[in-house]
Amino acid sequence: MSEFPILSLITFLPVLGMIIILFLPKEQPKTIKYLSIAITGLQVIMAFVLLANYNYGAAGINEENSFQFVEKFRWIHITGISWLGTVKVDYFLGIDGLSMPMILLTAIVSFIAALSSWTIDKSVKGYFALFLLLDTGMMGVFVALDFFLFYIFWELMLLPMYFLIGIWGGPRKEYAAIKFFIYTLFGSVFILLVMIGLYFSATETLADGSKVFTFNMLVMMNPANYNSDGILSAFNPNNLRFIAYIALFAGFAIKIPMFPFHTWLPDAHVEAPTPISVILAGVLLKMGTYGILRVSYPIFPDITRDLMWYIALFGMINIIYGALVALAQKDFKKLIAYSSVSHMGYVLLGMASLTTAGVNGAIFQMFNHGTITAMLFLIVGVVYDRTHTRGLNDFGGLAAQMPVYTGFVTVAFFAAIGLPSMSGFVSEALVFIGAFGVDSIRVLTMISTLGILLGAGYMLWTLQRVFFGPLNEKWASLNDLDKREYAMLIPLSVIIIFLGVYPSAMLDLMNTSVNSLVNFVSITLHSTTLSGF
Amino acid sequence: MTFYDIIFYLFAAITLISALFVVSTRNIVYSAFYLLFTFFGVAGIYVLLGADFIAVVQIMVYVGGILILLLFGVMLTNKITNVEIRTGTVQLLPAAIGIGIFMGAVVAVMIWTEWKLEPAQIPLTTTKDIGHLLITDYVLIFELLGILLLIALIGAASIARRDQE
Amino acid sequence: MLQVGLTHFLIISAVLFSLGIYGIVTRKNAVMVLMGIELVLNAANINFVAFSKFGNFGLGGQVIALFVIVLAAAEAAIALAIVLNIYKTFSNVNVDEIDHLKE
C-alpha cells in the first residue's frame, strides 16, 4: 500500500484546478484551457502511475485488505447517547479490478474531452470549472468504498452536467438538461433509500468490540454483519431485500440507461456539446453498471441470482431495441446515442451471466464502449464543427473529401460493430461466451446475437450515407483533420486497436477481482448450481 | 324553573339573538350596536357563573374599549355622508352549510361529553383571589400580557400613523 | 334539561362560536369580520368561566378569561390599525376585494 494518497489526489486534483480557474481572470481563456488540459493530462499520468503499481493478484470486492491504495480515515463519527444514534462515515477510498479500468477510462476520456473542449468559446471559465467538478464526481464514484461517499460523488456530477448541457448545449438544451437532471435524480433517490436501509441493517464491529451502524460497503457485503431484525437483513424473514434490490437496480439502470429508462439519453446527447457527449457516453453511463457490480451484486447476491434472467432479458431488449431504433435515426448523434443503448445492453447481458467470462466481458465492454463511443462522438463533433449539421442525409461522399477523417471513422465504426482486432470484439465475445454458458439465459443470448447484425446494419448504413456515394457539393471545401483532432482521435484509436489485439492488458487487471466477485455472488450463502462458468 | 333559570334564559336570549343580528344585519352601525347587547348578555352570563370581576371587566374593556374601537373603525372607513352604512355578504350558502355542520358538531360535543362536574363553593367576590392569582401562579403570563400590550401599542401606532412625507 | 347546568352555558358558547365564524366568513366589511372574531373569543371565555365553576377548578378559568379579554383588546387595536391602513390604500375595506395576492 502506498503511503502517498494518490487516490485522493487523482480524485480531487480537478477540484483544485477548478479553484485555480475560478481565480483566473476570464479574459484569459487560453490559460484556462491549457490549465484544464494540463490537469486532466496529469490525471492520466496518475492513472498510469496507479496502473504501474497495481497488484494484479489482489481481489478486492469484499475484502478490505486486498483493496489497493486504500485510504481510510474517520470522516464522520458521531457517538450517540443510544446505540442507535451512532453514525459512522468513513473517508474510504480504494480500488480493485472493478475500478481500475474505470479510473483509466475516466482519466483518458476526461483528457480527450478537455482537448475537445478547445472549441468552446462561451463562458470559458465557467465551462472548465464545471467540467473539472464533473471530473471529480466521476472519479470519486469509482474510488469510493463507503456508500455515503459513493452517493455524494454520484450526486456531485448532476449539477455540473445540468449546466454543461444546459448552457453550452444545442437548441433544446433546456429540455434535455432538465430531463437528464430529473431522470437521474429520480433514480438516485432510490439509491439513497436503499443506502439508508442498508445502513440500518448491517453493523460494523469496531476494534473495541462495540457495534456501530456504518455506510461501509464492505461491511454490508458480509452477511454475518447483519442484524437479525434489520429490514434488509437476510436473517429477517420479513426483509425487504427484494424491493430494495429493485429500487437500487432502477436507480442504477436509469444511468445505464436501461430500457425503458433510456429516453433521457438521446436528448441529452443530441443537445450536449461534443465534449460533454463524450463524457456522458464515455464515463457516465458506466457508472450505472459499475454501481450494479460494486453495490448491488455483492450486497445482494441472493437477489441477484434470482433476478439473473430478468437482467439478461433487459440486456437483450437493450441490445435489440437500441439497435433497431438506431437504425431509424436521421440524426448522427441520436444514432450514436441509441447505439450506446444497444452496447450497454451487452454489459447488462454479461453481468447477468454471473460467469467469469461474462462479467469480464461486461467490464471490458464498459471500458471499450467508453473509448469507442467517445471516439464516435468526437467524430460527429468534427463534422458538426465544420458543417453545423448532423442530419445523416445532409452529407454524402465525405470519404473523398476527408480521407484521413474517414479512416478514423472507419476504425471507430468497425470497432462499434465489434470487428475482431478491435477491442469491442473481445468484450462482446466474452459477454456472449459467458452468457451462453448459462442454461437459463441461453435463448436470450442467442436472440441478442442479432444485435451484431443490426449493429453492422446501422453503422454501415451511416457510413454509406455520410461518407460514401457522390460528394455533396455543399461540402466540397471541407478540410481534413487538424492537429488537435489528431491528438484526440489517435490515442483512442490506438487504445481500441491495442486492446483488440492484446486484451489481456485490460483483462488481467480485473481478472482476479471478477473471479472473486463471481465466486462471492454465485457461491456465498446458498450455492445454486450454475452450469457454465 | 327557578329565578336563576329565568335570568339565564333571558341573558342567553339577549346574547344569541343579538349575536345573530350582529352577523346578519347589513347595516354596520346596527351591527355594532347589536354587538353591544351581546357583550352585555355575556357579562350577565358571567355574573350567573359567579364571575363578577370578569363581568365587570367584560363591560369595561369590551364595551368601553373594543366596541368603541370598532365603531371608530366603522366611522373612519366609511364616508359619513352615507347614512346607511351597508355591507355585503359573501359565500352565504357554503358558509351556512359548513357552519351549520360545524355548529352541530360543537353542540353535540357539548351535550354528549360527560364533563367533570363537582359542586363547589365559589366565593361571592372573586376580585381579591384573582388578584392574588395574578401575581402568583399567573405572574409570568401577567407580565407577558403587559409586554403584549406594549407591543400592540407600538404596532398599532406605527402602522396607523401617517407617514411623514 | 330545564334545570340550568353546565351544558346550557356550553351550548350558548357553541352557538356563539359558530355565529362568530359565520360572521367571519360571510361579511364583506373587515370591521364586521373583526366583530365575528370577538364573538369567537367571547364564546371561549364563557367556556372557561363555566368550566371553572362547574368543575370546581378554582379561579383559573376566570383568570384565563381575563387574559383573553385583554388580549382581545390588544388584537382589536392592531386590527383596527391595519384596517385603517387598508382603507388608505384600497379606499375600501371589503375583504373579498382585497385579493391581489393569489395563486
Added chain:
Amino acid sequence: MSESLLINLSIIILFLPLLGFSIVVLLGKRFPKLYLLEVGILGIALLLSVALLLGKFTNYMTNDIVASFTWITMGNAPLVGSLNIELGIKIDNITAIMLVVVNLISFLVHVYSIEYMRGDKRYTRYFAYLGIFTFSMLGIVLTHNLLMMYIFWELVGVSSFLLIGFWFEKKSAADAAKKAFIVNRIGDIGMFIGILILFTHYKTFTFDLIFQQIADGNLPFGSDAWLTAAGILVFMGAVGKSAQFPLHVWLPDAMEGPTPVSALIHAATMVAAGVYLVVRIFVMLTADAMLVIAVVGAFTALVAATIALTQNDIKKVLAYSTVSQLGYMVMSLGVGAYAFAFFHLVTHAFFKACLFLGSGSVIHAMHHEQDIRNMGGLRKKMPITYYTFLVSTLAISGVPFFSGFLSKDGILAGTLAFGKLTGHWLIPLMAFTVAALTAFYMFRLVILTFHGKPKDHHKFEHAHESPFVMTAPLVLLAVLSIFIWYTPNPIAPDAGWFMKTWVKTPVQVTPLESRFNFMQPSREEAKVHGEVVHSVEYSEAIHWAHYPAMLLSLIVAGLGILIAFMFYQWKKLNADKLAVKLQLLYNFSLNKWYLDEAYDATAVHGTLGSSKMLAWFDNKIIDGIVNGSAWVTRFTSKLSGLFDTFVVDGLVNFSAFFSGFIGLSFKRLQTGKVQTYIVYVVFAVIFLLLFLKPF
C-alpha cells in the same frame, strides 16, 4: 526444416502483408510508389510459402505442426476451473497448400493490378487493402482454433467490404459493400452461436481438442442433436462467406469492386474460406449435418447455374458460376467427398481467377464495357486473353486434360456413390444438371465475347491486347489449369499425388450411431489416423461410380458445349425465340429467382419498418408526453385506442404532466380571498375530525 522454423515461417508469411498494409496506409500519401513494396512483400510471401510447402511435404508429410499461445487468461474461474482462450497455428497439408494458393493468386492479382488500376486516385490505398485482405485470408488458413477462425473471418469480411466499396462514389458499389458485409454477418451469427455451443461445452476453441473430446464420446450437452446443431450453425458461416443459398445474393453484387479484387476475393480465395471452414470441421459433422450441407450445396449450385444462363454482364456470369462451383464444393463435403472438395477448391481457385482476370482484361480493353451482348470477335484482338480464357473455360466445363475435369469428376462420382449408398439420388441428378448448365453458359460466354462479329464497332476498334503484367498472370493461371500438376493420369483424379499423398480424408470423430454408415471406417483403417478413412463400402461405391460418373460428365459437358455452339456460334437455334417461348422461366432466371426482391420486401423492409416503428414508439410513446406534444400524443393514442394501453409514458414526462396538473388544481385553491381560506380551515377541522374517527 525444423518444426519451429516452419512455425516461424508461417508467422512471417502471415504478418508480412499486414506489415505492408501498415506501411502503405501510414506513409502511402507521402510515398506513392509504396505499392511496389506491397507487391514485393507478396512475392516474398509466395516464395516463403512455397518453401514452407516443400518443407512440410518433405519432412512432415503426415504430421501436423501446431503452435499456440494463451491470448486471454481468466484465471481460476469459479465453478469452472482455469479458463483460458488460446490462439495458435496449425500447419497440415491442407494449410500448406492453401498458403501457396492464396499467396500465389494474391501475388498474381497484385501484379495484374499494377496495370489494371493505374491512374486510380486511391491507387496506393488499393494495394494496402489487398495487403490487409491477404493477411486476413492467411489467418483463416493458418488458424488452429475456431475463435481465430472467426476473427479472421470477420477481417476478410471487412477487407472485402473495403474492396467492394473501393469506388464508393458509385452508389451501387457502396450498396454492394454494405450488402456483402451484412449478409455475411447473418451467416456469422450462426457460426458464432455454433462456436459458442462448442466452447461452452468444451471450454476451448481449438479444433483438435474439441475433436478429441468428441471422439472420446463427450458430446455437447450430452446429445448428438447439439452436435448436429453446432455443425450446421458453424456451417452457416460458410453459407454466408461461400455464398450458399439463401445467402448467396451478395456475391454477384460484389462485382461492383475492381475486377482483380473479384478474381482474388470473390472467386478464388475468400469465398473458398467457407469451404475451408467446412473442411476444418468436417470430422465433427454428423450424418444429419452432412445431409443438410449436401442439400444446400447442391441446391446452390443449381440455382446459381440457372441464373448464370441468362446473365449478360460478363462478371455476373462469372459470379454466378462461382456461386455454383462453391455449391459444388459444399455439396461434395456434404456427400463425404472431402478430398475432392478441397481439390476442387484449389483447381477452381486457379481457373476462376484466370477467368476473372481474363474478363478484367476484356473489360479493360473495352473501356469498362461489361455487357457481353456488346462484345464479340475479340479473339483476334486479344489472343492471349482469349486462349487463357478458353483453357479456363474448358477446365470449369469439365473437359478432360484440364484440372476441372479431375476435381469435378471426383465430386460427381462422390455424389453418385452417395446416391447409391443413401438413396438420395436427387443430389447426383442436380450435380449432373449443373455440370451440363455450366458447360453451356461458360461457352455461351466465350462465344459471345470472343467469337462472332463485334457488336460495338467503336469499342472494338480501340480494343487491344493487355500489357505484359496483365497477361503474364493469365498465362500462369491457365497453365495451372492443366491436369499435369495434379496427376499424371488425366482421367484418374485419385491416382495423382494430390489425392494420394497430399490430401486425405480424415477420420470422423462423431459417435458411430450418428454417422452415415459408410463413413465408418473398418477397424484396421481407423487405427491409423490420417490413412484411408472411408469404409470399404464407400470405397467400393466410389470405385463403382467412377466410370459412370466420368462418362456421364463427359456426355453432359459435351452436350452443354454443343448446345452453346448451336445457339450462339452456328445460330442453329435461336436463343431469343426460346426466351420468348419460355418467358416465365427466362425471366425467373434473368431476375435471379427474384430473391433480392423477396429479401428486400421481407427482411430489409421488415427490419427498417420495425425500426421506424420502434423509433416512433420510442420518441412518441416511451418518451411520451413532452411539453406541447403531450396532448397530441394523448389525443392520437386515444384515437387509435390501440396504443392507449401501451402508453408506457416516459416516467418523467408523464410525471411532469401529472405534477403540472396537480399543481394547477392546487393553484386554483389559492383564490386570494382570505375568507375562502378560513372556510377551508373550518372544513379542514370537520374533515380531520371525521377522518380520524376517534369515536
Added chain:
Amino acid sequence: MANTNLYQSLSLIVPEIVLTIALLVLVTADLIFHKDKKSIPFVALAGILLTGYFTLIQIGNYGFAFQTSASAFKHYGMFASDPFSIFFKVIVIVSSLLIVFFSFSSDEIQKITDRIGEYYALIFGMILGMYFMISATDLILIYLSLELLSLSSYVLSGFTKLRDRDSEAALKYLLYGAVSSGLMLFGISLIYGLTGSTNLYIINSLIQSPDVNLFTLAFAVILIFAGIGYKISSAPFHFWTPDVYEGAPITITAFLSVASKAAGFALLIRFVKTTFVSYTDPNGMWQLINVFDWKTLLISISILTMTLGNFSALWQDNLKRMLAYSSIAHAGYILLGLVVFSDQGLKAIFIYFAVYMLMNLGAFLIVMLIANKIGSEEIDDYNGLGFTSPFLGVAFTIFLISLTGLPPTAGFIGKLYLFIALVDAKMIAVAVIALLNSVVSLYYYVRVLKHMYLTSPTKDTPAVSASLPNTILVSALVLATLVFGLYFSPVVDAAESSLFILGL
C-alpha cells in the same frame, strides 16, 4: 407559589428577561434619538447578541419555572428550560441576528428609517413570543405567546406600506391568524373543561385515565392543531402563507419562514411529546397514549403539506412566492420527523432546522439583494443573471441545490437524517413519497437556475454585485451550507445533545 421558587424561576428565564430589557431599551432609545435613528439597528443588534449570549449560557441550567401552587403536580411549571428549548432558541436567535443583518441592506427597510425603532421593537416582540412559545408548557402561556408573536408579525408584514400588497398581506395574516388562534383558544377551553387544567403535564397524567371522552378530546386537539398548524403553515392551514410571504417585506418573510416556523414546530413537538407520550423506550421510540391518533394525522398532514407545497411551487413566477411554497413543502418534510415519534426523528428535525435556516435564509438574502437592484422578484427578470452576477448566481445555486437536498450540501444531510429516521421506524412508503416529492421540488428550484444560466443575458440584464459585508454574509452562509454538507458532525452532535425534553 413560594417565593423561593421565584428566584429559581427567574434564573431560568434570564434570556427572556434580557430580551424584554433590550426591548425596553430599544423603545427608549427610539424615543431619545428620534432625530437620527442610525444607532437603533445597533442597539437591536446588541440586544440580540446579548440575548444569544444568555441563551447559550443557559445551557446546563435546566428546570421548570413558575410552578402552580394549587396543583397536585407541584413540580411541573408552566415554563420549561431544557436542551430542547435551548436548541430552538438558538435557531431563533441566530436567524434573528441574520435578519438584522439583512435589514441593514434591505432597500425596503431603508425606506422606513423613521420607523426603524418600531420595526426592531416589533421584531423583538416576535422573538420574545417565540422564546416563550418554545418553552411554554401551559396552554394559556402557549396561547398568549403565540398571540404575541402573531400580533407583532401582523404589523411587520404590513410594515413598510410601500405597496398595496404590504397592507393586504397584513390584513390577511391578521384575519387568518385571529380565526386560527380563536379556534385554538376554543380548543384549549375544551381541554380545560375535560381536565381542569391548562398545564401540559397535568393534562398528560389526566388523559391517561380511561374515562376521558375521546371524541371531545380529539375535537379539542384538532382545534388546537389548527392554531399550531397555521403557525408552521402545514396544509390545510397554510393558505395564508404564500400571500403573506409575497406581500411582506423580504426580511420579514425570511424571518417568518424560519424562526416563526421553528417556534411553531417547537411548540408542536413539545405539545405532542409532553401531552400525549407516556414514556420513551430505550430505543428512543415514544409510546403514545392511546387517546389520539397523532400518527395518522401527522402522516397525512405532512404528505399533504409537502405534496401541496411542491406541486404549487411548480407554477410560481414570483420567487418569494415560490420560496413560500417551498417552505410549506419543507414544513411537510420536517413534520415527518415528528411522525416517527422517536428521538431519532426529533434529531432529524433539529438537524433539518439548523440546515434549513442556513439555506433558506441564504436564498432569501440573495433574492433580497437582487430585488434591491432590479426591484423585482419575478423569475423572468432573473434571465441571464447568473452571468452578469456570478457570485450571487453561484451562491443562489448552492442554496437552491441545498433546498432540493442534493449532496454535497447541508440540505442533503437534513434530508438524509429525516429518511434515516423514517427507515428506522420502518416507514418506507412515507419515505418514498417524500423522496419523490424532493424530485418534484427539483423542477422549480432548477427552473430558477434555468432562468439564471440557461438564458443568455441581454443588454438590459443588470450586474448585481454585493457590498463587502453582504459578500461576507453570503459567503459565510454558503460556506456553512457546504461545510455542513461534508462535515456534519457538529450539527448532529448539537442535535444529539438537545434531544432531552423536560418532563417525562
